[in-house]
Each structure stands twice: as C-alpha cells, then as structure tokens.
Amino acid sequence: MAGKHLNHIKPYSPQFGTMIPLSGQKFLRTCVLWQIVRFIAINIRMTILILKSHH
Amino acid sequence: MARIVVMGGGVSGHTAATFAKDMLGREHEVVVVTPNSKWNWIPSNIWVGVGEMTAEEVVFPLAPVYKKAGIDYRQAKALGIHPEGDKDSDTPYIVIEYTDEEKNGQTENVTYDYLINATGPKLNFGATEGLGEGSNLGEHTVSVCTADHADHASHELDTCIEKMRNGERQSFLIGTGHGMCTCQGAAFEYIFNIEHKLKDEGVREMADITFITNESFLGDFGMGGIHFKMGGFATSSKVFAESLYAERGMDWIIGAHVNKVEAGKVTYESLDGEIDTQEFDFAMLIPPFAGVGLTATDKDGNDITSTIFAPNGFMKVDANYNAGAYENWKASDWPRTLQNPTYSNMFAVGIAFAPPHPISKPMSSKNGTPINPTPPRTGMPSAMMGKAVALSIVDMVKGRATEPTHTASMSEMGAACVASAGKGLFSGTAAAMTVYPIVPDFEKYPGTGRDLNGTTGELGLAAHWVKHILHHIFIWKAKLRPGWTLIPE
DSSP, X not given: OGGGGGTTOOTTSXXXXXXXXXXXXXXXXXXXXXXXXXXXXXXXXXXXXXXXHOO | OOEEEEEOOSHHHHHHHHHHHHHHGGGSEEEEEESOSEEEOGGGHHHHTTTSSOGGGGEEEHHHHHHHHTOEEEEEEEXXXXXXXXXXXXXXXXXXEXXXXXXTTOEEEEEOSEEEEOOOOEEOGGGSBTTEETTEEOSSOBOOSSHHHHHHHHHHHHHHHHHHHTTOOEEEEEEESSTTOOOHHHHHHHHHHHHHHHHHTTOGGGEEEEEEOSSSSTTOTTTTOOEEEETTEEEEHHHHHHHHHHHTTOEEEOSEEEEEEETTEEEEEETTSOEEEEEOSEEEEEOOEEOOOOEEBOTTSOBOHHHHBOTTSOBOOSSOTTOOSGGGOOGGGSOSSOBOSSOTTEEEOGGGBOOSSOSSOOOBOXXXXXOOOOOOOOHHHHHHHHHHHHHHHHXXXXXXXXXXXXXXXXXXXXXXEEEESOOOTTTOOEEEEEXXXXXXXXXXXXXXXXXXXXXXXXXXXXXXXXXXXXXXXXXXXXXXXXXXXXXXX
C-alpha cells in the first residue's frame, strides 16, 4: 500500500522532483509512542539551542 | 531615578519592559507606549485563521498586567523622537498620540533616559495595488497578521467550505503579497493548516491549493535556506519543504512579486521577467513590512530622521550597513548590542531594528524588480533581543557599566521554530526546526553556513504538542504569572 501516497504525483511536475514519504514514515509521524520519544528529543534539542544562544 | 521608555508592546517590547522593571524595581520607572490594548501571541493566529482557536484565546488585555508589574502603560502610538530634547530642555523625549477611548488623539511628550524601539512593523498592504490601503487590509484577500484578521479569515474559509460541500470547486492561494516580504513561515503554516482543515471537513478533493512566494526556492524562509541534519544527510530545506507540498498535492509558484490584486485574481512578475496571473476564490497574502514612520528631530528642530532610521523606516543600530554586495557579506555585519550608533541611550529590537542586509541572496527579475525575502526577526530572536537590551540597560542604570553588557546577534544565536501543519491532539503535526546560527556564518561553518549539530528539522505529532504547549507557556509568561522569569525566550 506504500504506493498510494504517490498516486497524485504527475511525471515531470514540480512534485516529481522531490522525496515523498511512504506509509511507514507517515505512520511514525502520528504514532503516539514514537512521538513521545521525539517530544523528549525535540525538547532537549531546543533547550541546548537556547543555552547556546544567550550571551 | 531613571526612566526607560519602551515603544511597542509586542514580543520584543513586552519582554524588554517586563525584565527591565523586574530587575530595576520601584527605584526606576519603565513606561510602555503601544497603540494596542491587547497582547497577541501571534504564532497561534494561524489556528484562529482556520477556526481551531478563537481570537480571545490568543490575546489578553495589557493594562492589568502592566498595573500588576508597576509599569506605566500608555495606550498610544509614538510619533517622533527628540533625542537631544529641544530648545527649552536637554532631556530627550518622544511625542506620543493616545489611541484609547478616553484620550484618543491627544498628544504628549514623554521624556526618557533610555529608549527601546520595539514598535514592530507597519503592515504595508498598500505596497501592492489592491492588497490594501496603507496598513489596512483590502477587500480581496484575507490575512493572519492580527487576531482580528485571522478571525475574519476563518469566516471566509467557512464560506468556501460550505461552497465545496455544495459541489463548488474552490481555489486557494496562500503566500506572500509582494516581492520584498518576510514571514514566509506564517504563510507556510497557514497553507498546511488549511489543507488539514479541508481534509477534516471532508472537502479536500474539491480544493486546488497553491503557494505563491517571493522565495527563489521553497524553504528559503528568508534565511537563504537551511541544511538540516536528517537521516544521515545534510538535507536542504528546499527538499524538506518541497516534499511537504508534494505529499499533500499542493502546487507552488516561486520567485514571484505580486504586483496587483483584484477580485479573484493576482498578477505577478517572476524572476524570469514574465508577467502571469493566478486566479483564486480564497487568498491569504502576507504584506511586506515597513517601519512605522517615526520621525526624529534634533535640538534645533532639524529633521534627523535619515540619521536615525534606514530608508525603510527601521532604526539603525550597531550593524555594518556598508557591506556591499552579497559576496562581501559576513556574519559580523549583524548587530550585537542593538545600540543606536548616534545616540547611545537608544536601542532597537525585534522587527524595529534595521538589518544590515538581507540573509537570502538578493535577486531581481529581468525587468529589474527586486524579488527576494527580507530577513525574518520575529519570535524567539525578537524576545532574546528584548531581554539582552533590558539587561544591558539595567547594568548601565545601576552604574555597573557604561556600555551594553549583553549581546543578541542573529549570527551568534539560534532559533527554534515550530511550524504547525495542522491542529489535533492525536492527528496534528508540525515541523520542529532548530537553526544555529540564524544568520549563516560561512567562515565558521564552511559549506552550509550553520552548525549541523544545532540545525535540525522533523515533522510529527510531537512538534504539534510542543507548539500547543508553547502557546500556553508563553501566554503564561507574558501575563507575568508565577515563575515567568524562569521560562526562557
């Protein structure tokens, strides 16, 4: 079923020249367990960024 | 006793005023002059624009907050600066005109020891024919620049959704309304939220959605593009952004200077010099920004506006305004202390400071029309500038220093940006991006200009949670509720 995410892409259209996520990637984007992990990771990343940015 | 006057009560001005007052206490005076009666958490206007939040949820009245903080709040707009005073007094002052019901139209001189210009931009709808008049939105398009604009946009969107339910196909055009716009991120968020909303309403198949932008490539964001560390690659934001549009079946028009807006149609000039049109049933086009039109006058009454302000109306600060061509640009061109070079007791923060030059490479069409994004300086960097300037002024007021002690250069700070792609506790997504530094430093980071360990991007539900939590945290902070000083900018 991975292909259904590509059905709307027309050959040689601008959309044809980029990457399109498949079903696994799309599932992970809203998979609650995986996103809890990502939530922690994003917060750590942003905290480090803030600490680096204050002068 | 020193008096610090802050012109503007948005993200940067509010941050500067509240931190200055918190640290200076009752011994010194902080005055905020802003024409608005309410504070607006602008990043959430996107959700108001698709009916997922009410306008009331993204604003709150400023007066009670400033009363609690001991800040002298004047609901007024600043008209002019007299940095040397006048013939009668050497004390510098600004001229304000009240906008509240009680004193509407009355003018007053407000003296200062330190002045922070945080006026934000004039929404220059009038720069594009048909987009609006002056700073007022026109009748053909909608906007999400203010909570009221976004509320209006939501109602217009509902009308389109109703038409689609009745079998009428609708065309959506979202993007920038001029070749010199900034804030592509807001348009980026809005188009994805519209697409998400139309899916939720079951009418996505009835909609043609197009993004129109002055960026020379999708994902430029006014920052010359970004390379993210992603999946073992340094991936260009061009690929990241194009992928998001392509996945959702949305078209895009790049390198476009919209020069005319009519009912249901825009005319635009492309970088290749071609003139084309795009029809729409619903359009949200971001206007270009300009300075708010402050004047400056010296002690003898001579106009010194061009000494204090750049031609675009933004205040000159400690930037290198003589960098010249793109090839000569350096990260060190960007201001660090935000102090005005002529009058050391004046500072400008957020959108109000004049950038030395764009971040994106300047481009123009074959006809000579400039078409390139201007530098973004909203949100996190804006607040960081406000706090840095407040801390510097506090040190100078308290006699601990004679020069600014804190810096907030966009070439030395990072930015965290969470761009919503649709709201929903379990169905929402957003792009969480970190960029370090905001202005690329090709000497320090050859190739991409940025530290790949600090420059990342990902799309997912977690980022949506972050954005939603930030909405509540930053409104909590702006209301000066317990622990507000501990919440980082």
